[in-house]
Amino acid sequence: MTETAIEVNDLTVAYHERPVLWDVDLRVRPGALTAIVGPNGAGKTTLIKAILGLVSPAAGQIRVLGRSYREARSEVAYVPQRGSVDWDFPTSVLDVVLMGTYGSLGWIRRPGKREESRAREALEKVGMEAFAHRQISQLSGGQQQRVFLARALVQDARVYLMDEPFQGVDARTERAIVDVLRELRERGDTVVAVHHALQTVPEYFDDAVILNVRRIASGPVGEVFTEENLRVAYGGRVPFLQGVAGGASAARDSPPPPESPVDRRARPEAT
Amino acid sequence: MSIGELFSLLLFDYTLRTVALGTAALGAVAGALGCFAVLRRQSLLGDAIAHAALPGIGLAFLLTGSRATPVLVLGAALAGWIGTLFVLWIVRSSRIREDAALGIVLSVFFGVGLVILTFVQRRPTAAQAGLETFLFGQAATLLLRDVLLIASLGGAALVVLALFWKEFKLLSFDPEFGASVGLPVTRVDLLLTSLLVVAIVIGLQAVGVVLISALVVAPAAAARQWTDSLSVMVVLAGFLGALAGVAGSMVSSLGGGIPTGPTIVLVASLAVIISLCFAPRRGLMAGFLRERGTRRRLRVDAVLADLYALAAQHGEATSHAHPVAVLRAMQERRGGLERSLEALESRGLAREVRPGEWCLTKAGVERARTLFLPEVAP
Ligand SMILES: Nc1ncnc2c1ncn2[C@@H]1O[C@H](COP(=O)(O)OP(=O)(O)O)[C@@H](O)[C@H]1O
Ligand SMILES: [Mg+2]
Numbered sequence: 253m254t255e256t257a258i259e260v261n262d263l264t265v266a267y268h269e270r271p272v273l274w275d276v277d278l279r280v281r282p283g284a285l286t287a288i289v290g291p292n293g294a295g296k297t298t299l300i301k302a303i304l305g306l307v308s309p310a311a312g313q314i315r316v317l318g319r320s321y322r323e324a325r326s327e328v329a330y331v332p333q334r335g336s337v338d339w340d341f342p343t344s345v346l347d348v349v350l351m352g353t354y355g356s357l358g359w360i361r362r363p364g365k366r367e368e369s370r371a372r373e374a375l376e377k378v379g380m381e382a383f384a385h386r387q388i389s390q391l392s393g394g395q396q397q398r399v400f401l402a403r404a405l406v407q408d409a410r411v412y413l414m415d416e417p418f419q420g421v422d423a424r425t426e427r428a429i430v431d432v433l434r435e436l437r438e439r440g441d442t443v444v445a446v447h448h449a450l451q452t453v454p455e456y457f458d459d460a461v462i463l464n465v466r467r468i469a470s471g472p473v474g475e476v477f478t479e480e481n482l483r484v485a486y487g488g489r490v491p492f493l494q495g496v497a498g499g500a501s502a503a504r505d506s507p508p509p510p511e512s513p514v515d516r517r518a519r520p521e522a523t
Numbered sequence: 524m525s526i527g528e529l530f531s532l533l534l535f536d537y538t539l540r541t542v543a544l545g546t547a548a549l550g551a552v553a554g555a556l557g558c559f560a561v562l563r564r565q566s567l568l569g570d571a572i573a574h575a576a577l578p579g580i581g582l583a584f585l586l587t588g589s590r591a592t593p594v595l596v597l598g599a600a601l602a603g604w605i606g607t608l609f610v611l612w613i614v615r616s617s618r619i620r621e622d623a624a625l626g627i628v629l630s631v632f633f634g635v636g637l638v639i640l641t642f643v644q645r646r647p648t649a650a651q652a653g654l655e656t657f658l659f660g661q662a663a664t665l666l667l668r669d670v671l672l673i674a675s676l677g678g679a680a681l682v683v684l685a686l687f688w689k690e691f692k693l694l695s696f697d698p699e700f701g702a703s704v705g706l707p708v709t710r711v712d713l714l715l716t717s718l719l720v721v722a723i724v725i726g727l728q729a730v731g732v733v734l735i736s737a738l739v740v741a742p743a744a745a746a747r748q749w750t751d752s753l754s755v756m757v758v759l760a761g762f763l764g765a766l767a768g769v770a771g772s773m774v775s776s777l778g779g780g781i782p783t784g785p786t787i788v789l790v791a792s793l794a795v796i797i798s799l800c801f802a803p804r805r806g807l808m809a810g811f812l813r814e815r816g817t818r819r820r821l822r823v824d825a826v827l828a829d830l831y832a833l834a835a836q837h838g839e840a841t842s843h844a845h846p847v848a849v850l851r852a853m854q855e856r857r858g859g860l861e862r863s864l865e866a867l868e869s870r871g872l873a874r875e876v877r878p879g880e881w882c883l884t885k886a887g888v889e890r891a892r893t894l895f896l897p898e899v900a901p
Binding site: 268301305306322325328330332337338341342344347348352354355357360362363387407 | 618
């Protein structure tokens with residue numbers, strides 16, 4: 253196994269001359285769950301897309317499993333942001349999941365029995381097997397998210413890149429998704445997920461990348477998920493909660509109400 | 524002329540049969556490929572290709588001196604294709620958005636096309652006669668060999684569509700995911716757009732530059748209303764396109780000099796209107812009925828809640844009857860009280876103890892509990 257699943261060196265990406273990622277260096281540990289966190293517009297989606305070769309960087313190199321993305325492609329799966337597609341598209345759940353097999357099928361060949369049974373297996377893993385023939389516009393947000401996850405599972409990859417897989421899902425779906433992620437980790441696969449809810453980062457993830465145009469910190473959650481780092485990323489207005497910074501145990505004990513403004517004086521200094 | 528006579532003409536009149544075959548073929552191809560344009564929100568693309576094709580027709584005639592259909596179609600296809608490349612190039616190399624780029628290409632190419640056509644018409648030769656029919660289309664000018672050309676080019680486009688079905692579907696639904704699994708998105712996009720160019724240029728002679736895009740957009744928009752499956756949608760749009768083509772060309776072939784394009788557009792628009800109104804689930808009518816059903820259910824539930832509230836005040840829930848007048852006072856501006864009470868009675872949830880006085884049944888109390896208690900509970 254390679255020592256790093258994903259290696260990013262000096263990555264700079266600009267849209268219309270405005271840099272949205274600046275000189276980002278990153279090493280993603282294989283076999284771990286890594287969260288990418290940062291405020292809106294921090295470049296989290298752009299970082300994922302750059303790794304996938306969907307946006308061309310102004311500078312920098314990216315290696316996936318020690319190779320270029322093109323060479324590693326068959327071992328990478330992608331869960332895009334749920335809002336990136338038109339869910340009114342005339343197609344069924346099974347059809348969308350089958351798209352995960354297109355990469356290995358190659359040109360013109362259609363998915364057959366074998367692909368279909370793999371797709372159904374993936375749907376089962378995310379608890380959506382009963383919805384195989386449902387039209388996708390009739391799904392709830394959480395169900396859409398699980399369909400995208402199933403499509404990635406069908407890709408049978410070693411590295412999974414997910415853009416806000418928990419966005420807009422209910423508590424039950426969130427647990428189901430977390431279970432899938434842990435199962436992937438047990439198999440030795442690598443998962444990188446953009447994650448919005450800071451309070452669950454220590455519970456769900458092993459490593460974290462804190463990003464705001466620049467990479468502010470990356471490493472094991474216990475080391476990098478400090479109030480200091482988060483304050484740098486979020487510019488002082490941290491949309492999070494007492495007790496998050498400093499480690500997993502504190503977060504699990506007392507989840508305060510989300511989105512509460514930070515009271516700096518009252519906050520006990522976390523260590 | 525009666526419908527029967529029209530159909531016998533369609534079957535036995537050689538010219539009309541030829542024309543109908545041609546327009547059916549081009550309608551089917553435009554309808555099928557139009558689905559992808561509509562689903563990708565590129566409805567303007569067909570219009571841009573058609574207008575961009577016009578200078579190609581004029582130049583092809585000027586350069587070759589021939590007005591044979593294959594020559595003009597080739598010229599149109601090249602110009603239409605170059606037009607779409609321009610759109611791609613503008614979008615990539617500037618900050619102009621796609622719809623604006625389409626508008627720019629459409630108007631510039633069309634303007635140039637009109638200039639060339641005017642120039643051609645001023646020349647003192649007889650051979651140019653008829654080029655202006657490309658503006659609004661004249662299906663009656665289709666000859667058998669034109670129809671064969673339409674059918675073979677259109678058929679080829681449909682074969683390619685079937686071959687690359689899965690690639691086109693992925694491109695249309697989720698191009699970024701497609702790119703992540705190795706789909707060469709730009710090339711597949713170009714291929715799909717080229718097929719659309721083919722579908723459009725084979726229709727220019729019969730339908731015309733100005734209105735052919737209706738044959739691309741309308742059948743697809745209509746078909747979308749009736750199905751949630753891409754393959755069914757494409758087949759249905761092809762069928763509707765063929766229908767619109769035949770109907771339009773027939774009306775215009777009957778004489779009176781009615782151009783084909785507008786007629787086809789009218790027929791296709793009719794299909795869209797009918798589909799928008801009456802399609803199950805997605806149609807306006809279905810939406811209206813659904814909403815009325817929901818509102819009625821809510822009204823019935825509200826009456827049930829009122830009866831339950833009264834019962835809670837008086838005790839003896841299933842025996843103490845309450846006059847309709849009381850219920851009406853509680854209902855404030857919500858109509859249909861009698862109908863709601865009858866609905867409750869027919870479901871066995873309430874009964875009329877004496878004329879005009881109602882109370883809940885046991886089942887009604889149970890039902891009200893399941894409906895309302897969670898909210899009432901402290
Ligand atoms: N295609 C694009 N064109 C121009 N600007 C973009 C584009 N995509 C994203 N941006 C900008 O780049 C910045 C980073 O975006 P993104 O990576 O989506 O942030 P995040 O996912 O962290 O919210 C934002 O300011 C956004 O407006
Ligand atoms: Mg994002």
